[in-house]
Amino acid sequence: MKKFILVLTLLALLIPSAVHAQEQNPWGEVFDSNGNLRSDLTDLGVTTEHPDWMSVDLPFGQSLNLNADYHRYQTANGNIVVLPSASTLFFMAMNPQESGLANSVGMMGNGYGGLITFLGAVAGNNIDWGRLSAEHPEYKSPDQFWGAVLNGQQDVWTYFSGWGFITTLLQMSWNDTALRTAYLMYLNGAQNCASIPGGCSGVVTPTLPQPKICPDPTVSIQQPTISIQKTAPSNPLVVGQDTENRRGADVIAKVSIPPVIFTWHEPIYEDREVCEPSTVVGGVPVCRTESFFKECREHVEHLPDAVASLQATAALDAASQAWITSKLGQTHYGAYVHQANFTLIPGLGSWSGGCDGGGTCTATGQALKVPFADPGTFNLRLNVVTTGTRFMGISITQPRQLSADGTLQVYVTLPALVP
Known part of the structure; x- marks a missing residue:
């Protein structure tokens, strides 16, 4: 029992050690900071196995048969970490290959220095060191002997004496769940799971990318045409001075969006009959x-990028507002800015749009007879948002924001001042 307690103590004190030099330490995939x-x-x-190397013929006509079990983890990069039970680790050390x-x-x-200490604690006092020294004088210390065992150069089983180590191994087997403190790393274990402890049981095999046989798809976005302007009359007057028509001013907004050109390539295969000679003479x-790859078939799609929203505004510029309140106010008492900002579309007008069979999308908005009450320059602003494009349920381009600016001049007739 003292040996068993010693084994517990040794395994509980295992501390991290360096692994073989690599470009990136794979243990960073296992432990956080x-x-x-x-x-x-x-x-x-x-995972539990019953390997041959845990079924050992012992001296005195006895045998020992134990199961190997491992608690395993898989990293995001497909490496496998194996935590063998204490008895499994012992037999792994006895049979490293x-x-x-x-x-x-x-x-x-x-590290493996810890394995040497582990082996010495479990089985060291049950080795016939006299016989071992006589047959192998090259081992100057127990550590050299256990190092040779770990390197697969020496069989340990013929040098056991007594029965204490069997009791110790059985005690370890019964208490294995509490003795998993050695982590073994197997790089690319998911891809080579057949060669690692525990095999492929439960291992998630990453899906490998398929080699490219056709060009990647391409997207070509063409420049849209967008405008906002006054259409009538030629010289609009402020509301109240157009006594004949009393119509104000008309503003029109237009946008034309060419199709997004999406080019993709479809791999084409053809079936062929493949025959192999019979393994039987005369058979x-x-x-x-x-199925064999034949060609890449090009497809060119003209995807419509429709208008989702259209907004138009008019705003009297700062210079015009200053002229009304200062210069005009000096000659015409009480002159002031009546309405500096207008929401043209939607509000005073509306818009409509659609796409043709070739993928070109258009929209037109009109605000008619806008009652501008102030003279000066109005800055027109058009903002358009598109829907973006999709093909076979997949987003190809994101919605776009388009804009255009224009100006509109409103006039006023001022009566002559008579002295």
Whole structure:
């Protein structure tokens, strides 16, 4: 029991150690900066096997048969981390090649030096060191012997004496769930799961990207035409002075959006019969149908980017407002700005639009007989938002924001001042 307690103590004190030099430390995929397991690990659970290397013929005609079990995790990059139980780790150390221990790129613990200490604690006092020294004088210390065992150069089983180590191993097996503190790393384990401890059970095989056989799709966006302007009359007067027509001014907004050109390529395959000679002399060839790549077929789509909203405004500029309140106010008492801002569309007018069969989209908005009450220059502003384009349910381009500016001059007739 003292040996078992010693094993517990040794494993509980395992500390992180360096792994083989790599461009990027793979342990960063396993532990966060605080030393905790990362949340994006895939927990593969516990896998149990019954490998030959855990069924050992012992001296005195005895045998030992135990199961190997591992708690495993998969990193986002497809590396596999294996936490063997204590008894499994012991037999892995005894059989580093057969168990796959030698294939790991590193161990979070105190490395293979820790494994030597572990082996010595579990089985060291049960080795016939006298016989071992007589047959292998090249081992000057137990550490050299255990190092040779880990390197697969020495079989340990023939040098056991007594039965204490069997009791220790059985105790470890019964308490394995509390003794998982050695982390073994297997790079690209998801792709090579057959060669790692536990095999492919539960491993999530990443989907590898398919090689490109056709060009990537392309998108060509053409420049739209957009405008806002006054259409009538030629010289609009402020409301109240156009005594004949009393019509104010008309403003029209127009937008034309060419189609978005989306070019994509469809891989075309053809079926061919493939035959192989029969393995039997004089037999009939074995034939099957296989699909072979033939060509990339180009498709050019003219996608409509329709007008989703259209807004137009008019605003009296600052210079005109200053002229009304200062200069005009000096000669015409009480002159002031009546309405500096207008919402033309929607509000005083409306718009409509659509797309033709070729993918060109247009929209037209009109605000008729706008009652401008102030003379001066009005800045016209048109803002358009499009819908964006889609093809087969997939977004190709995002909605666009388009704008245009114009001006409109409103006149006033001033009576002559008689002295």
